[in-house]
Amino acid sequence: MELQITWFVLWGVLWAVYFMLDGFVLGTGFMSGFLAKTDTERRVLINTVGPVWEGNEVWLVTAGGVTFAAFPTTYALMFSNLYTALLMLLFALIVRGVTFEFRGKMDSPAWKSAWDKAITVSSFLPALLFGVAFGNIFKGIPMRNDFDTVNFAYDGSLLTLLNPYGLLTGVLFVMLFAIHGSLYAAIKTTGDLAKRAEDMANRLWLPLLIVAVTFLGYTYPATKLYDNYLKAPLLLIIPAIAVLSLLLVKVFTVKVQLHRAFLFSCLTITFVCFTGIAGLFPNLIPSSLDTASNLTIYNSSSSPYTLKVMAIVAFIFVPIVIAYKIWVYRIFRARVTNEDVIGDSEAY
Amino acid sequence: MDALTLSRLQFAVTCMFHFIFVPLTLGISIIIAWMETRYVLTGDELWLRMTKFWGKLFLINFALGIVTGITMEFQFGMNWAEYSRYVGDIFGAPLAIESTMAFFLESVFIGLWIFGWNKVSKKVHALSIWLVAIATNLSGLWILLANGWMQHPVGYVLRNNRAEMVDFMALITNPYGLIKFSHQILSGYTVAAFFVMGVSAWHLLRKTELEFFKRSFKQAALFGLVSAILVGVTGDFHAVEIAKVQPTKLAAMESIWETHRGVGMYLIMLPDEKHERNAVERLCVPKIVSMMAFHDSNSEVKGLKDFPVELRPPVMPTYLSFRAMVGLGMYFILASLVAIFLSLKKNLEDYRLFLNILLFSIPLPYIANQLGWIVAEMGRQPWIVYGVLKTAAGVSKNISTAQVIMSLLGFTVLYSGLGLIDIYLLTKYARKGPDNDLSAIIKTEGRN
Numbered sequence: 001m002e003l004q005i006t007w008f009v010l011w012g013v014l015w016a017v018y019f020m021l022d023g024f025v026l027g028t029g030f031m032s033g034f035l036a037k038t039d040t041e042r043r044v045l046i047n048t049v050g051p052v053w054e055g056n057e058v059w060l061v062t063a064g065g066v067t068f069a070a071f072p073t074t075y076a077l078m079f080s081n082l083y084t085a086l087l088m089l090l091f092a093l094i095v096r097g098v099t100f101e102f103r104g105k106m107d108s109p110a111w112k113s114a115w116d117k118a119i120t121v122s123s124f125l126p127a128l129l130f131g132v133a134f135g136n137i138f139k140g141i142p143m144r145n146d147f148d149t150v151n152f153a154y155d156g157s158l159l160t161l162l163n164p165y166g167l168l169t170g171v172l173f174v175m176l177f178a179i180h181g182s183l184y185a186a187i188k189t190t191g192d193l194a195k196r197a198e199d200m201a202n203r204l205w206l207p208l209l210i211v212a213v214t215f216l217g218y219t220y221p222a223t224k225l226y227d228n229y230l231k232a233p234l235l236l237i238i239p240a241i242a243v244l245s246l247l248l249v250k251v252f253t254v255k256v257q258l259h260r261a262f263l264f265s266c267l268t269i270t271f272v273c274f275t276g277i278a279g280l281f282p283n284l285i286p287s288s289l290d291t292a293s294n295l296t297i298y299n300s301s302s303s304p305y306t307l308k309v310m311a312i313v314a315f316i317f318v319p320i321v322i323a324y325k326i327w328v329y330r331i332f333r334a335r336v337t338n339e340d341v342i343g344d345s346e347a348y
Numbered sequence: 349m350d351a352l353t354l355s356r357l358q359f360a361v362t363c364m365f366h367f368i369f370v371p372l373t374l375g376i377s378i379i380i381a382w383m384e385t386r387y388v389l390t391g392d393e394l395w396l397r398m399t400k401f402w403g404k405l406f407l408i409n410f411a412l413g414i415v416t417g418i419t420m421e422f423q424f425g426m427n428w429a430e431y432s433r434y435v436g437d438i439f440g441a442p443l444a445i446e447s448t449m450a451f452f453l454e455s456v457f458i459g460l461w462i463f464g465w466n467k468v469s470k471k472v473h474a475l476s477i478w479l480v481a482i483a484t485n486l487s488g489l490w491i492l493l494a495n496g497w498m499q500h501p502v503g504y505v506l507r508n509n510r511a512e513m514v515d516f517m518a519l520i521t522n523p524y525g526l527i528k529f530s531h532q533i534l535s536g537y538t539v540a541a542f543f544v545m546g547v548s549a550w551h552l553l554r555k556t557e558l559e560f561f562k563r564s565f566k567q568a569a570l571f572g573l574v575s576a577i578l579v580g581v582t583g584d585f586h587a588v589e590i591a592k593v594q595p596t597k598l599a600a601m602e603s604i605w606e607t608h609r610g611v612g613m614y615l616i617m618l619p620d621e622k623h624e625r626n627a628v629e630r631l632c633v634p635k636i637v638s639m640m641a642f643h644d645s646n647s648e649v650k651g652l653k654d655f656p657v658e659l660r661p662p663v664m665p666t667y668l669s670f671r672a673m674v675g676l677g678m679y680f681i682l683a684s685l686v687a688i689f690l691s692l693k694k695n696l697e698d699y700r701l702f703l704n705i706l707l708f709s710i711p712l713p714y715i716a717n718q719l720g721w722i723v724a725e726m727g728r729q730p731w732i733v734y735g736v737l738k739t740a741a742g743v744s745k746n747i748s749t750a751q752v753i754m755s756l757l758g759f760t761v762l763y764s765g766l767g768l769i770d771i772y773l774l775t776k777y778a779r780k781g782p783d784n785d786l787s788a789i790i791k792t793e794g795r796n
Contacts, residue, residue, distance in 0.1 A: 051463040054408050054414060054455035056449055065444035072436020072510075079425025079432075080744040087755050090422055091762055097768055101407060105773050107610045113624035150433075154746040237454050302437040302513040310441055324453075328460050331467050 003035035003307040004297040005223075007070040008281060010314060014066055017306055019130070019173075021176060022042050025049045025056055027181015028098065029123025030174075031221040033116065034117045035185055039109075042116060043341040046100060048188035051332045053100060057093070057327060069310050073300035074284045081143060082133060089129045097124035126168040127177045135169025136161050136225045138276050140288035147299050155289070165222040172215045174207040176269050177251065190337050198258060204286040206249045212246060212272075224286065225279025238278050241273035280309035352743045355427040358759060360725075362419050364718055364762045366410050369413030369770075371717045374488060374533050375540025376406045377481035384474040388522035398564055401782035402544065402684035403477075404532035405546040407462065408479035408773050412766060414455070419759070420507040426751065431732055431742030438504050439494055442520075446490035447575040455481035461622060488536075489529050496525020500593045524589050528724070531582040534575045535720060538680050539713040541572025545687055546710035547778045549703035557696060557781055564698060580677055584625070584640060590727075594734060595650040596659060602637050606651040611637040619663045624653055640661040669722040676716040681707060 005098040028035075028045055036042040067075040079086060095118050097305070103115035127337035182204065219225055231233050247269035252261035282287070284300060287293035300305065349358075351396075380402050387395035421443065424432045432440075457479040464473055493684045497503075503518030504640040505509045513519065545568045548561040603619040603626055604611060635645040642649075652660050688707065690699050697703070732739040 037795055047463075050400060051459035052456075054459055055452065058452050058455045060449040061418060061421060061446065061451055064425075065440065068421075068424065068432065068436055069444035072440055073433050075425050075436060075440070076432040076744075077746075079422060080746050081427035081743075083426050083747050083751050084754070086426060087758065090419055093418060094415040094762065094766070098411050098770075101411035102769060104775065105408070105777070146686060152429075152746060206718030250627075255778045286440045302440070303508075307435050307515075308443060308515045309513070313445050313448060317445075317452075321452045321456075321567070323450065325456055328456050328465035331460065331464060 003304055003311065004282075004301045006311060007066070007164045007301065007307055008297045011066055011284070012065070012274060012277035013071065014059060014063040015077065015277070016270045018056070018063050019273055021056035021059055021192050022053075023127075023177045023180045024062055024262075025053045025181075026096075026123045027177035028086070028126045028185050029119050029181070029186070030121075030127065030325065031178055031200065032122050033196075035193060035197050037192075038194075039112060040341060042112075043191075044103065044189055044336050044338060045185060045195060046103065046187065047336045047341050048121075049327075050100060052329065054097075057097070060093075064213050065170030066310075066314075071284055071295075071297065071300045072146075072309060074295045074300060075152075077143065077145070077295060077300075078122075078137075078285055080155065081141060081154045081227055084159070085129055085133055086174050087162055091128055092122040092125035092129070096126070107316070110119055124174070124309035127174045131170035132161055132166045134276060135166035135271075136163070136172075137285050138169070138219070138280065139163070139223055140223070140294075143285075143287050143293055145293040145295065152173075165218060168211070168218060172211050172272075173212050174206065176265075176272065179204045179208055180262075180265045180269060183258060183265050184247075184252070187258045187262050188335055190335050198253065198256070201249075201253050201258075201261065205253065208248075209227075209246065210245075217241075222281070223277060227233070228279050228281055235278050238271055239275045240266055242275055245271060275285035283307050323344055349749070351747055351749050351752050352740055354744050355747075356739065356748065358756045359423060361756065361763070362416065362440045362759055364721070365759075366420055366550075366719060367721060367728065368714060368767070369409050369416065370488075371475065371536035371539040372406060372409050372543055372612065373406070373413050373484055374536030375404060375571070375575070376409075376543065377477065377484050378537065379544060379567060380406055380541055381474070381481045382567065386677040388470045388474045393561060394563065394724070396573065397560060397782045401560075402564070403461075404777050405543075405547070405774060408777065411460065413444060413769050416763070426755075428732075428742050429744035429748065434510045435733060436510075436518065438511055438570055439497060439511060441516070442490045442494040442497070446487055446494075446787040450483045450486040450490060451743055454480050454487060457483070476506055485533055488533055488721070492532055493520055493522060493525040494611055496522045496528050499528070499728060500524035501733050501736050506711070508734075511733070523592060524685065527582060527586050527589050531579065531586050531720075534579045534582060535713070535717050537575035538572060538579055539717060541568045541575055541684065542680070542706070542709055542713045544568035545684075546573060547709050550663055550778070551708040551781060552667075552701050553700060553707070554699040560782055562691070562696055565644055565687070565696065569687035569691045572680070573688055576677065576680035577685050582680060583674070583677065587640050589642065594728070596652070596655050596661055597666070597723075598641060599650055599652045599655075600661045600663045600725060601670040602649075603663055603667040604637070604651045605653050607648060607654050608651070609638065609648045610635045610646050611641075612650040613637050617667075619667050621663050631650065659730065661727045666723055666727040669719040669726070672733055673716050674718040676712055676719070679709075679714060680716070704762050726743070741760065744783065 009013070032042055032045045036045050064075075067078065076303060099115050099118050099122065103119075139182055142160060142258065144153045144155070147153070179201050182197045182201040186194050186201060189197065234300075245264040248264040249261050249268060252264060282296045283294045285295040285298060304309075382401065383395050386392070387399060456587040457476040460468065461473065461476040463481060464476060468476070497519060498651065499509070500522060502522050503513060503515035505514050509715040545565055548565040548568065549606070551557055551561040552565065590601070602611070602613065603617060604612055605624050605626070612632040612634040613636045614626070614629040615633065616628060617626050617630070618628040638647045639645045639650055641647065652663065686702060690696050690702060728734055730738050730740070732742040
């Protein structure tokens with residue numbers, strides 16, 4: 001029992017950390033067209049995420065792997081039920097990954113402009129699709145599962161996912177990542193580019209607040225996420241931190257204390273994810289048809305033995321990963337300037 | 349075609365495409381780490397230029413390997429949901445451990461290596477490529493332990509309508525997985541060795557940067573010879589393991605229909621699956637199959653006729669792939685022997701015929717790697733987990749044929765495009781040769 005709860009928490013943390021980290025890579029990616037005015041500025045932006053994007057994406061691979069290992073039934077049904085949406089996500093992530101490596105490899109404006117478009121689309125789509133997917137997970141998807149006879153049926157399609165609540169969550173993710181990416185650009189670049197990014201974060205904040213408030217409100221009729229909060233009001237501290245962080249993002253952006261603003265943007269994204277995930281418990285994916293079909297941490301988990309083995313592995317290696325990630329982030333803590341990318345054959 | 353056939357085709361397409369990039373990464377990361385280490389130890393700038401040149405080609409190749417790997421992880425759930433649910437308890441663990449233990453290490457330190465030239469000391473920089481190389485190979489270990497479990501399931505019980513892990517140690521000490529791992533990484537090293545030798549040959553033929561490419565060639569030739577020989581040795585161990593636990597695969601690899609003792613190998617042979625015999629059998633090397641499979645020339649080898657038709661793998665592709673792979677493997681040993689011998693001569697660039705042969709040999713180890721996987725995966729059919737779960741039972745029931753047609757089409761178009769761009773860029777940068785601008789390198793050094 002406790003093992004399953006441990007893994008539920010770890011599962012939630014992995015997704016939240018992934019969104020927090022890849023959020024700024026995706027954000028700078030799809031905002032680069034608005035932020036950068038010249039080819040050099042585009043390169044500067046790409047080079048701010050260059051050293052870290054791969055390591056950030058591995059959080060997704062790990063979140064996927066952990067879903068597989070700890071909750072195989074959820075993994076199987078989540079990925080197959082959401083087949084087409086995940087396919088689009090996959091294509092976007094593939095394109096985005098090679099873009100970083102390929103863009104600078106030819107000196108042709110047409111080549112670069114094609115990859116610029118690719119960066120925009122392939123960064124925007126995952127932000128939107130992850131939002132839509134998680135919106136639908138919060139809401140529940142139309143599946144009918146019988147765990148005793150091992151019979152699983154799904155009544156939905158790609159269009160089922162594009163319901164108002166799913167789309168709203170998609171917009172929420174896009175807005176969160178847009179500000180997150182802009183703030184990251186603001187603290188990692190210099191001059192006009194940094195100023196433009198700061199202005200962008202300032203301008204996007206009010207629209208984000210409106211989307212966030214709508215999301216919190218609409219969550220009540222659209223999902224059962226608040227049930228847990230009514231049962232255990234102490235949990236309300238999670239959405240409270242999310243809201244407070246969001247407010248502090250604005251405060252520190254206005255004060256031009258951008259590192260702090262970025263830090264609170266990290267917290268906002270993390271706690272928005274926790275808000276949803278705490279509301280799901282003990283479900284991983286609820287069914288919108290009947291509660292007996294819900295995929296819970298109990299009916300979809302691995303055996304206690306596997307969970308124990310995996311817990312040992314996780315508790316040894318995740319801290320090590322975090323340690324060397326922080327070390328590498330510190331090495332690359334300096335801002336990237338125009339001079340850095342010009343004449344550096346290693347830069348993207 | 350139905351969702352099952354299409355899903356199998358899609359898995360083959362995406363897996364084989366992914367596996368164009370992985371073997372080179374496995375080997376060339378080690379070659380580059382070696383070069384950079386030599387640079388750090390000797391201060392000789394030629395080693396640094398070698399590190400940078402081969403490093404650039406490595407990175408062009410690396411990017412596609414990484415992004416196509418995510419497809420593999422998603423695909424188990426997307427197309428093989430029944431499989432994932434049934435075996436996730438034991439099969440998911442090595443995949444999750446792979447990303448925690450190896451993939452993080454690889455991805456974080458590749459970033460440090462690419463961007464860290466003037467941010468960390470020479471030693472730390474060289475250490476980062478070693479960590480990438482180790483992590484890549486460690487990744488391979490966990491993936492092959494997972495595949496090894498599909499080939500020879502151990503450490504599980506069937507319970508609660510699925511396979512549950514009861515012995516983690518059995519999973520990670522599964523001889524099948526460990527032998528497969530050693531065979532595979534060495535095959536990857538062979539790809540890298542022939543890649544470096546082939547590209548060097550191209551430049552030697554044009555007499556550009558002679559010292560640079562002679563030295564690269566020599567390193568690769570030695571690496572290639574050691575690897576190619578060990579590929580053969582581990583291949584032999586692998587065959588023994590297959591004979592022990594996958595009799596149908598062994599019979600298909602050698603196209604043996606009747607069970608008998610002291611089985612020989614026909615050098616020229618053509619299976620005739622319809623009539624359950626070989627249409628052509630010429631030039632027999634007596635007892636060699638028995639010898640290789642059980643290390644006993646009189647041992648009994650089971651023939652395909654001992655197994656019901658529905659439990660036999662497709663014989664023709666398994667047999668042909670195996671033969672071609674072994675033939676190529678022997679060629680690699682021979683070619684790298686000659687390469688070593690010639691690389692010791694001062695006028696390596698004058699052996700134009702051999703250099704041309706090596707240039708055109710670049711694709712061969714890639715092909716051998718793919719053939720090996722055809723033997724491994726097709727030879728396991730009709731099972732997805734040998735003896736436990738049929739491939740047909742593993743496919744997702746909740747996906748439609750139309751969905752898989754769309755995804756297969758999408759993958760084919762996207763991968764073809766990216767593959768062509770990648771080959772174009774690799775060729776472009778391979779031809780361009782190393783950076784001549786020593787001042788740029790010294791400038792970089794100055795910022796250390």
